[in-house]
Each structure stands twice: as structure tokens, then as C-alpha cells.
Amino acid sequence: MDFISQNLSQFWSLTGFANAEWGNIIMLLVGLFFIWLAIKKNFEPMLLVPIGFGILIGNVPFNTEAGLEIGIYEEGSVLNILYNGVSAGWYPPLIFLGIGAMTDFSALIANPKLMLIGAAAQFGIFGAYMVALALGFAPDQAGAIAIIGGADGPTAIFLSSKLAPNLMGAIAVSAYSYMALVPVIQPPLMRLFTTKKERLIKMKPARAVSQNEKIIFPIVGLLLTCFVVPSGLPLLGMLFFGNLLRECGVTTRLAKTASNALTDVVTILLGMTVGASTQASQFLTKETIFIFFLGFMAFIIASSSGVLFVKLFNLFLPKEKKINPLIGNAGVSAVPMSARISNNLGLEYDPSNYLLMHAMGPNVAGVIGSAVAAGVLLGFLA
Amino acid sequence: MKKNLILMLMMAMVCAFGASAQSRGSLRINEVMIQNTPEGVADEYGAHVAWIEIFNTNFAPIEISSIYITNDLSKPTLYPVPLGDVKTKMPKRQHVLFFADGQPKKGTFHTNFVLTPGQENVIAIYDADGITLIDKVVVPATLLPGQSYARKADGSNDWEIRDGSEELYITPGSANKIKDENHKIKDFANNDARGFGLTGMAMGIVFSALLVLCLSFYALSKIGSLVSRLNKLRAHGAPAEAKVRDVTQDTGEEIAAIAMALHDHFDAHDQESTVLTINKVRRAYSPWSSKIYNLRQVPDRTPRR
Numbered sequence: 001m002d003f004i005s006q007n008l009s010q011f012w013s014l015t016g017f018a019n020a021e022w023g024n025i026i027m028l029l030v031g032l033f034f035i036w037l038a039i040k041k042n043f044e045p046m047l048l049v050p051i052g053f054g055i056l057i058g059n060v061p062f063n064t065e066a067g068l069e070i071g072i073y074e075e076g077s078v079l080n081i082l083y084n085g086v087s088a089g090w091y092p093p094l095i096f097l098g099i100g101a102m103t104d105f106s107a108l109i110a111n112p113k114l115m116l117i118g119a120a121a122q123f124g125i126f127g128a129y130m131v132a133l134a135l136g137f138a139p140d141q142a143g144a145i146a147i148i149g150g151a152d153g154p155t156a157i158f159l160s161s162k163l164a165p166n167l168m169g170a171i172a173v174s175a176y177s178y179m180a181l182v183p184v185i186q187p188p189l190m191r192l193f194t195t196k197k198e199r200l201i202k203m204k205p206a207r208a209v210s211q212n213e214k215i216i217f218p219i220v221g222l223l224l225t226c227f228v229v230p231s232g233l234p235l236l237g238m239l240f241f242g243n244l245l246r247e248c249g250v251t252t253r254l255a256k257t258a259s260n261a262l263t264d265v266v267t268i269l270l271g272m273t274v275g276a277s278t279q280a281s282q283f284l285t286k287e288t289i290f291i292f293f294l295g296f297m298a299f300i301i302a303s304s305s306g307v308l309f310v311k312l313f314n315l316f317l318p319k320e321k322k323i324n325p326l327i328g329n330a331g332v333s334a335v336p337m338s339a340r341i342s343n344n345l346g347l348e349y350d351p352s353n354y355l356l357m358h359a360m361g362p363n364v365a366g367v368i369g370s371a372v373a374a375g376v377l378l379g380f381l382a
Numbered sequence: 383m384k385k386n387l388i389l390m391l392m393m394a395m396v397c398a399f400g401a402s403a404q405s406r407g408s409l410r411i412n413e414v415m416i417q418n419t420p421e422g423v424a425d426e427y428g429a430h431v432a433w434i435e436i437f438n439t440n441f442a443p444i445e446i447s448s449i450y451i452t453n454d455l456s457k458p459t460l461y462p463v464p465l466g467d468v469k470t471k472m473p474k475r476q477h478v479l480f481f482a483d484g485q486p487k488k489g490t491f492h493t494n495f496v497l498t499p500g501q502e503n504v505i506a507i508y509d510a511d512g513i514t515l516i517d518k519v520v521v522p523a524t525l526l527p528g529q530s531y532a533r534k535a536d537g538s539n540d541w542e543i544r545d546g547s548e549e550l551y552i553t554p555g556s557a558n559k560i561k562d563e564n565h566k567i568k569d570f571a572n573n574d575a576r577g578f579g580l581t582g583m584a585m586g587i588v589f590s591a592l593l594v595l596c597l598s599f600y601a602l603s604k605i606g607s608l609v610s611r612l613n614k615l616r617a618h619g620a621p622a623e624a625k626v627r628d629v630t631q632d633t634g635e636e637i638a639a640i641a642m643a644l645h646d647h648f649d650a651h652d653q654e655s656t657v658l659t660i661n662k663v664r665r666a667y668s669p670w671s672s673k674i675y676n677l678r679q680v681p682d683r684t685p686r687r
């Protein structure tokens with residue numbers, strides 16, 4: 001009888017019920033909230049479902065002293081092996097390969113000045129950097145947190161894995177959460193900083209872009225940006241490589257794999273492991289609250305600076321070449337969500353004013369800009 | 383076929399150069415002690431003998447078996463580092479110690495020569511061909527017992543004599559300059575506490591990178607359109623100075639004048655009301671403002687049962 005009760009009691013000590021703490025319960029609720037947001041509200045479901053479920057996986061309580069090798073932070077566990085792609089930073093470049101293979105840079109090539117909007121929106125990163133320093137974070141931690149303002153999950157994970165690995169879980173979840181909330185955060189700011197007259201500006205359709213230009217773009221883009229910021233090579237190299245696969249016309253199969261199967265596989269693994277890395281013991285800290293606050297600030301600064309920069313830019317442009325400031329928000333690289341918001345808001349004020357293709361210019365420039373900004377931070381602070 | 387072969391050979395050469403750039407040329411003699419003392423590092427047998435530290439400056443592992451270590455430049459292949467020892471694979475940016483005790487049978491890291499106190503000692507490492515000199519150092523004769531001759535920092539060009547004091551510490555098998563903090567971070571924390579400096583520099587770099595890209599594509603599009611125009615003209619044999627009229631730029635008045643002229647010239651009309659009305663038609667449609675590019679799903683209009 002003793003033998004049975006002893007074994008049952010030992011078994012009980014290994015169950016989630018015996019090891020549950022308030023932190024785990026809170027995180028499980030957060031995971032369920034993410035899944036609800038994704039399924040019911042359709043907020044970035046491709047990201048929030050894997051992350052939300054990952055949070056559930058990472059927060060099922062267990063006896064960490066039993067040496068079961070099941071936790072994501074236990075070396076040799078299956079989850080730890082999968083997490084290696086996040087901690088060593090090789091998932092994000094693979095995602096960038098896919099982004100490159102599925103992105104049409106025509107809008108940007110046709111109207112290169114839109115690249116500057118993508119650059120201006122990166123002020124969100126550095127604005128948040130200054131706020132993070134004021135809150136007492138060390139420069140490397142501040143840099144890792146500030147990159148949330150780039151609105152680019154893979155870039156945020158890549159940079160935080162290099163500058164502040166201990167904050168990576170919170171940074172990644174914060175970045176993806178705010179990307180999902182772009183439709184909520186950006187429109188009020190866009191309305192606040194623009195007049196009705198500005199919202200009605202109709203932009204000229206861009207010229208057609210030749211195949212040769214599309215092929216030259218990734219090659220010149222890689223060489224120019226990476227000669228300036230070599231530390232951006234892993235992200236920019238893969239981004240432009242993916243784009244060349246797409247545009248060169250002779251590697252259609254590779255481009256399809258990169259943009260579909262490969263991206264899907266890596267997104268599943270990335271989302272799930274990032275979610276699982278939010279173990280309550282590591283995640284529920286004062287720093288996490290600060291990180292979420294700073295991420296919010298970064299998004300606000302980035303979106304606002306994009307819109308304000310267009311207004312400033314318009315002062316120097318002739319009347320027929322004015323840019324609708326509603327595409328300024330698209331300078332943050334939440335592709336294509338922020339461009340869609342520009343389009344929807346434009347249509348709200350003039351049902352014949354389609355801004356989507358114009359907004360895609362700064363949107364993809366934002367991807368390049370945030371990767372360059374990450375490279376700069378890595379160069380300065382690593 | 384021949385062309386392909388030449389191309390492949392060229393590619394192989396390029397790859398070989400690339401590979402050699404990552405190879406043993408990046409090994410450096412990093413620190414040397416001629417007269418070890420009981421306070422110094424001991425070998426695996428507990429003996430305090432002279433030692434030579436080699437450093438891998440690369441950010442990739444290097445296999446050092448079959449390189450040569452010598453203290454006599456006339457005999458570059460004096461001590462070949464044996465094959466078959468897993469410890470000869472040096473991890474990136476790591477150090478390895480060779481004990482110069484003249485007893486190679488004690489193990490891979492025991493050389494077959496000794497270093498002589500009180501005189502200059504030349505130490506060199508050669509690549510596997512026994513000809514290519516990888517690194518060489520002349521250890522001064524003034525080195526006292528317990529002192530080492532070391533690079534000021536790993537792989538740097540400046541050397542110094544170290545006596546084991548607080549500042550001039552001896553570091554067999556580890557970094558010559560121990561990093562207890564990240565200097566970059568410390569610099570930024572001290573000199574740019576509010577982040578204005580980094581923000582200014584970083585935004586400048588981001589803007590410059592994208593501005594360069596932007597200007598390049600303006601230039602490329604200009605060159606592209608010039609080339610295509612020249613090609614078109616060449617193909618059609620038209621004079622180079624011919625200009626293509628952009629009909630969309632014509633005003634309504636011009637179109638009306640042309641229409642009237644044509645009407646007068648051809649007299650193509652029957653008796654009509656003689657009232658000519660020409661309105662400029664605005665073409666609102668463009669692929670850029672088409673609904674089909676709005677990423678909205680086309681609603682399913684099939685009746686449901």
C-alpha cells in the first residue's frame with residue numbers, strides 16, 4: 001500500500017497541477033487571448049495562432065528539477081533544439097528570404113523617393129531607444145527593445161538574440177502583438193496628423209517597371225546597403241536573394257518554395273518557439289511591462305514620423321507630384337498590413353482614391369530600412 | 383565545352399582563394415614563456431616548462447594538425463603537429479598551449495625542441511607545405527624567469543614583456559586582455575546617456591543608405607529609358623532627334639484644332655447639324671486604381687441552398 005501511495009504521490013509531484021503557479025495561469029490566459037484574437041478577430045492569425053499556442057506549450061507547469069528535458073530552456077530537449085533557430089538567429093534570415101521572394105518591389109523602383117519615407121519611419125526605433133535609456137535600460141538592451149519600432153518580427157528577434165538574449169521572448173511577443181494591432185494603433189494617428197485636404201491628394205499612377213530593373217534592384221540594393229551596413233548582411237542578403245529568385249525568371253521553383261513552403265515551415269517553428277519561450281518565470285517581470293510600453297511608444301513614434309515626414313517632403317514637391325500623407329504610416333515595415341490601412345483610410349475619404357500600390361513603396365522600403373537600422377545597432381552596440 | 387571548363391576552373395580558383403582566406407594563415411603566436419617557474423602553468427604531468435601560446439584569430443574553427451612549429455628558421459619543419467588528435471581543432475578565437483620541453487612523446491602539445499633562456503629565441507609556425515611562413519616572433523634575451531613575452535591584445539601587432547603583476551598579467555591559454563565589460567556599451571553609457579548621439583548617427587546612416595539606393599534607381603531608370611529609346615529608334619530606323627509625342631499631354635483645344643483641320647481637309651462628313659462638340663474625356667480607370675488590386679476577396683454570389 002505504501003508502495004502505491006508513494007508512487008502516486010511522486011506522480012502527482014510531476015503533474016502540472018502540483019507545479020502550477022499564478023504566473024503560469026496568467027500566461028496561459030495570455031496565450032488563449034492571442035488565439036482568440038487570431039481566430040475571432042482575424043488579427044494576424046498566421047502569427048498569433050502559433051505564438052498563442054506556443055505560449056500554452058511553454059507555460060504548462062512541470063517539475064523543472066525532475067530533469068525530464070522537456071522545457072524550452074533545458075538543453076537537449078526537443079523544444080530547445082527547435083528554439084535554437086531563434087536563439088542563434090537563423091530563423092529570421094530564412095523568413096526574410098521568403099519575404100524577398102514574395103515581395104514585388106515595382107512600386108518602389110517606379111518611385112524611388114518613397115524609399116525616404118521608409119527611412120523616416122525608422123525614427124520610431126531610435127525614439128524608443130532614447131525612451132528606453134531614460135527608463136534605465138543599458139544601451140544594448142535599449143537597442144534590442146527599440147527595434148520593435150521597426151515593426152518587423154524577424155528583425156526584432158534577430159537583433160535581440162544578439163544584443164539582449166534574455167529579453168528576446170518579451171521583445172518578440174511585443175513586436176508581433178503590436179504588428180497585429182497596427183489597424184488599431186495607426187488610423188487615429190494618421191487622422192490626427194493630416195488635414196482633410198491632404199487625405200484627398202490623388203497620386204499619379206506610377207510608371208511600368210521593366211523586367212531588367214526588377215532584376216537589377218536586388219543586386220544593386222544588396223551591394224549598396226550592405227557596403228554601408230555590412231552587419232545587416234544576414235537579413236538584407238536573404239531579402240534581396242529571395243527577390244532575385246522571384247524576378248530573374250529562371251528560378252521560379254525556388255522562388256515558389258521560398259515564398260510558400262519554406263516561409264510557412266519557418267513561420268510555424270518561429271511563432272511556436274517564440275511563444276513557448278515566454279515561460280512565466282522568465283517572462284512575467286518588470287522589464288516585460290517596460291518592453292511592452294516601449295514597443296507601444298516605438299510604434300506610435302514610427303507611424304507618426306512617417307506621416308509627418310511626408311508632410312515635410314510635400315513642402316518641396318511641385319503640386320502635381322505631392323504625396324498623400326496617408327501612405328506615411330506604411331514606412332513601418334508591417335507588410336502589407338500598414339499599406340492596406342493607408343488604402344482603406346484613403347478610400348474612406350475618397351472612394352476612388354486607391355493608395356495601396358503607392359503605400360507598398362514605403363512599406364517595402366520600411367523592410368529594408370528596419371534591416372539597415374538593425375545592422376547599424378548591431379554595429380554600434382554588439 | 384571548353385568555355386564551360388574554363389568557367390568552372392575560374393570558379394574553383396575563386397572558391398579556393400575564399401577557403402584559404404579562412405585558413406591557417408590567421409594563426410598567431412600570441413604569448414611565449416621561456417623560463418617557467420613553480421608559480422606558472424604546469425603541463426599535464428605537472429612539469430613547469432617553457433610554453434608557446436597560439437591564437438586562432440579567425441571567427442571559424444581551424445584544424446592545426448600538420449602545421450610546423452620551429453625555433454630554427456633553417457629547419458622550418460622541425461616539429462610537425464601530429465594528425466589524429468581531436469584537440470588540434472581550434473575553436474574560433476581560442477588559444478592552445480604548446481610546451482617546449484623537447485619531449486614529443488608526452489603528447490601532441492609537447493614539441494621536440496626546447497627554448498633557451500638568456501638568448502634571443504626565434505619561434506615560427508609554418509603551414510603544412512613547410513614553406514609558407516604563418517607567423518614568427520623573436521623573443522628578447524632579456525626575458526627573466528617567470529616573465530612572458532606577449533601581444534598586448536590577442537592577435538595585435540604590439541608586444542610587451544609581462545611580469546605577472548596586476549597590470550601585466552600572464553595568461554597562458556586565455557585572452558591576453560581579459561574583457562570584464564563591453565567597452566562599446568560602456569562608451570555609449572558614459573558619452574551618450576540620452577541616446578541623441580546614436581540616434582543622430584544611426585538615422586544619418588539609414589537615410590544615407592536609402593538615399594543612395596533611391597538616387598541609384600533614379601539614375602538607372604533614366605539610363606534604362608534612354609537605352610530602350612535608342613534601341614527603338616535603331617530598330618525603326620528613325621532619326622535620333624525624332625521625339626515621341628505624348629498624346630495624353632495634348633490639351634482639348636489642340637485636339638479640337640486637329641479635328642477641325644482634318645474635317646476641313648477630308649470633308650468626310652455628310653450634311654450634319656454642323657455643330658461640333660468635343661469634350662475632353664477623363665480616363666479615370668487605371669490598373670493602379672482598379673478594384674481587382676484591392677486585395678479584397680470577390681464576394682461569393684452563388685446562391686446557397
